[in-house]
Ligand SMILES: Nc1ncnc2c1ncn2[C@@H]1O[C@H](COP(=O)(O)OP(=O)(O)OP(=O)(O)O)[C@@H](O)[C@H]1O
Ligand code: SF4
């Protein structure tokens with residue numbers, strides 16, 4: 001059995017802003033083994049990026065972990081100094097950001113920016129680093145890599161730049177690759193190409209991946225497990241098939257309904273979830289999804305639902321599940 | 334992920350599992366007030382202590398420059414014989430004699446200059462000139478710039494290209510050289526005009542120097558404003574083109590006019606406000622090197638300039654105009670910054 | 683690049699011609715001539731003088747003559763400072779002005795850039811607040827005020843610095859300080875805001891995610907981007923330094939180019955007016971061109987058309 005690579009236990013994280021405390025993460029737990037591919041889905045502001053950044057300690061200083069633990073590859077991330085953290089970033093764990101247009105420094109060449117991370121974490125000299133960079137560019141499917149090394153980011157298309165970002169992330173063969181909405185900012189056709197590339201790379205290199213996205217459709221053919229986040233909480237967690245064919249949380253069901261189905265007609269392709277996301281400055285006391293939930297019950301407004309196990313490794317926090325149990329229990333009595 | 338099977342800390346009831354009604358659900362969502370752009374901006378501005386303080390200072394300076402001279406017993410060109418070179422709050426011998434005779438003599442709060450003119454009133458008049466120059470020049474720049482920019486942006490194509498080429502050329506002309514040249518030369522034809530054509534005699538009332546400054550500033554400084562307005566019109570045209578086409582009808586000209594006024598107002602106000610201190614700056618510089626407003630009309634720049642001649646004997650004389658000019662420019666700068674933060678956050682820097 | 687520079691040079695020549703023509707036209711709008719100020723010469727002498735310098739000819743002929751000579755590199759002789767050619771006067775004046783101006787630009791950049799960075803990195807802390815307050819006040823104080831206040835403190839009250847001339851290094855202190863004051867404050871503010879903007883950019887997050895140290899993030903990734911606005915400001919700064927030098931040269935009685943320019947205008951020294959105006963304009967235009975090209979070198983995104 002493979003090793004436990006990432007173990008997040010009951011993480012709580014808040015941003016301390018002038019307007020007040022933003023409770024961005026509430027009691028997040030995630031376990032990943034080597035070679036796992038985990039999908040994190042959820043709408044904007046649900047805390048997907050914050051979760052990912054907290055693993056790399058990339059958050060601004062206003063964001064502080066106020067509870068729980070993060071263990072990665074034998075390191076207790078919570079207690080690590082910035083100096084030790086630097087040795088991990090870009091080396092054992094690396095990240096691809098959402099917007100490739102702005103994620104590369106405009107004033108340095110592609111080659112410079114790839115070599116930088118290679119030279120930082122290995123003892124390759126300049127020439128070897130350049131060779132490695134060239135190799136990486138071919139790996140991520142960029143033609144004429146030697147020529148590209150000398151180009152500046154603005155000379156490349158969005159898809160190309162995202163490939164360069166992937167190359168940078170892969171440069172030191174990380175144990176864990178975090179992809180924070182790597183395709184959101186790209187055209188649909190390019191999106192498909194980048195996803196294909198990521199699936200390819202996963203198979204070739206065998207690293208663990210955290211795939212963050214708004215879109216359940218994207219994670220379907222890539223991930224083994226999916227965590228559905230809502231308002232800083234993981235509301236449902238489980239294997240891909242369970243989430244897709246046996247969703248339990250009302251929010252997950254809503255998300256699944258909103259996936260465009262190609263077979264259907266144009267007008268009912270998208271069923272967006274009604275209502276606005278919660279205000280993270282004043283989160284509701286009970287289930288955060290309550291104001292938008294069609295099945296909302298009185299208890300949902302008052303109390304936070306607990307996790308219920310549905311099947312092996314499939315958890316969901318929804319009062320409907322408790323209701324089922326309660327009613328069954330009631331019958332027994 | 335591990336399941337936590339902690340026992341519930343409270344007793345569940347069947348009624349808890351009844352569907353919640355709409356009101357209950359809605360009571361959870363705290364509605365944020367939606368406020369209009371102007372109200373929102375105004376509120377942000379009022380909260381900005383620095384900007385509000387500057388605003389109040391500017392109002393006080395306006396009162397100082399435009400209202401107080403009305404009530405002040407001395408006038409700016411009045412040379413009081415025997416009261417030359419007085420120190421602040423000092424009285425000359427004739428004045429002391431008058432006081433001894435029981436008459437009231439208004440003190441020279443800031444003393445007098447070498448011609449026996451009261452410094453305080455000259456400071457007021459100098460501030461008046463600075464404020465006038467700043468305001469009038471900025472409004473002229475705003476007018477010329479927005480008309481030019483709107484025309485260029487609205488017509489687009491060759492007209493735009495041609496008009497903007499002119500702007501480019503004016504941009505490359507070193508403005509300060511031309512300003513100095515114009516300041517020196519423009520006086521004469523203006524004077525002629527005022528004396529020979531009765532319709533222009535008002536020029537003498539305002540003062541040839543001031544008119545010169547207005548003309549020169551508006552001739553050279555409008556190009557920046559024109560560029561800003563043009564780009565705003567272009568963006569609006571782009572946006573409105575789509576909506577207007579969709580809505581069918583409604584001439585895009587009218588829409589642009591309406592939206593230019595509402596959407597670009599923030600930018601225009603901020604740019605104009607920030608133009609004021611730079612005009613004041615230039616005027617004081619011109620007066621300092623001796624080609625600004627003509628004597629006997631005082632200007633803060635020329636007051637500072639004359640103070641330098643007596644710097645060893647009367648160093649304090651420099652202080653009043655120097656502080657005044659810095660205070661005015663600082664206040665307008667801070668006010669402009671505050672307005673920008675409140676109404677036009679994207680214009681930062 | 684070469685094409686761009688050629689195009690810019692062509693445009694500059696056109697602008698210069700425009701400036702020269704405007705100046706020429708403006709000069710003659712002023713009544714009186716160069717020789718009137720001197721104890722009113724007799725009609726005969728005046729005529730002789732005018733004839734000698736070609737001032738009796740029609741304006742358009744004078745204009746043509748001047749232009750032809752100018753292109754041949756001859757800016758004529760000064761009408762007031764007898765026996766000295768315009769180019770001689772300009773070159774002596776320029777040496778003085780360039781020294782003071784160059785020094786103050788250097789100082790403004792060397793102090794302003796680090797101050798702005800320090801403020802940005804300490805955003806919201808007292809050090810930042812101190813720098814902001816000082817810089818904001820700094821851009822509100824005209825150079826003549828700075829110069830005169832320095833003079834009151836160091837010459838009048840303390841008596842430790844000389845007030846006029848440029849014969850020792852002490853003579854440079856006050857003029858350079860007065861001239862550098864405003865741009866230092868301006869650059870600090872500019873640098874602070876552009877640094878703050880750069881620090882919030884996505885590529886800085888990328889740099890951090892690579893595991894780079896604070897030092898490298900700052901010096902490699904942030905500084906080069908953040909300094910771009912300062913480079914663009916150098917063009918206007920050079921023009922400012924020239925105007926500032928008019929004032930500073932007047933206050934400290936320094937025989938520089940600014941002094942020469944102003945006095946030539948006041949004296950109606952026609953050839954000097956033309957010479958100094960064209961020279962200063964050419965200088966400003968050239969410097970702007972240099973700055974634009976430098977910008978291109980630092981920022982590869984800028985395409986020079
Ligand atoms: N620097 C910050 N200061 C204060 N609050 C923050 C900060 N960064 C994130 N947050 C808050 O944390 C919450 C989660 O943000 P996060 O960026 O993780 O969302 P996300 O799920 O990644 O959304 P998206 O799909 O838009 O990327 C948001 O509600 C946001 O308001
Ligand atoms: S707990 Fe209640 S409100 Fe929340 S998702 Fe389940 S049913 Fe809806």
Ligand SMILES: [Mg+2]
Pocket residue numbers: 048049050180181
């Ligand atoms: Mg995100």
